Amino acid sequence: MDFDPRSPFRRRTALEAGVSAKSLRGPAFRQVLPGAYVAATTTLTPLVRARAALLPYDDVAWASHATAARVYDLPIPTIAEEHVSVARAGLRRRHRGVRAHVGGEAPTRYVDGVRVSAPEMLFVEMAGVLGLVDLVVLGDAMVRRRLVTPEELVRFCSEVRHKAVAAARRAASYVRAKVDSPMETRLRMLIVLAGLPEPVVNLEVRDERGEVIRKYDLAYPAVRVAVEYNGKVHVLTLEAWEADLGRRDDIDDSGWRLLPVIGSGIYRDPLSTLRRVHRVLLARGLPGTPLRLDDTWRAHFPGHADAA
Incomplete structure (x- = not known):
């Protein structure tokens, strides 16, 4: 054999x-x-682990939930065990290190010969595992990888039957195209959940000839305000620092106000980030900016004293 x-x-x-x-x-x-x-x-690799998890099932199961996310190389928190799904409860098998779910007639696809949950189904599955912000991070990454579009995700979540579909529908409504990184998603969700107007994602600023001269992570073009996440690359190299200085000079000349945000401004002290953005939007008179921040964000960014 x-x-x-x-x-x-x-x-x-x-x-x-x-x-x-x-x-x-x-x-x-x-x-x-x-x-x-x-x-x-x-x-x-995740693909090897998925194949191992499926061994006891003789083709009646598929990789799902966190295992499928890892096969697609999508950003999710660390989740224990491998996860598979079967069409009905009678097909489940006991297998240490593997959690079996009942997936019904869920849509699937093959990745390098391994059957996995289709991306839109994976999004719904993970709605029962992840919080709102992590789920939007996942959805934005799916769109970035061209696994699904925001419109397809919203439509699927409106039609599918699943115990976590309510959470999936809410998260799908926040998924956007052109988001470059998970931290950009987190920054946008922090702003939106605080009740501030939603910024434009990856706005391209063009010159009089139509050529792109600048690109902002999150922007309010009506009042020329940009909010950007700056990772360590922006401060660890002299070249990046000098490029940032030159870029900021150009921004100042054009009347834009740039608000850089680093990791601590999202994880450790998100309130200070929100106050900065809120103050500038009010000062520049952006329509729809509330006088007070909404407290909804606190439940989703709990890693600091002010969230209690």
């Missing part, structure tokens, strides 16, 4: 192929999951 140790296999399969139990315990092999092995030289 064909036996390729580079792909996950069961102990019984190895024994039938002539691999001794002693060899299986030796340095030539490693366990991917309890009862699932692979050659020690094989890199344990």
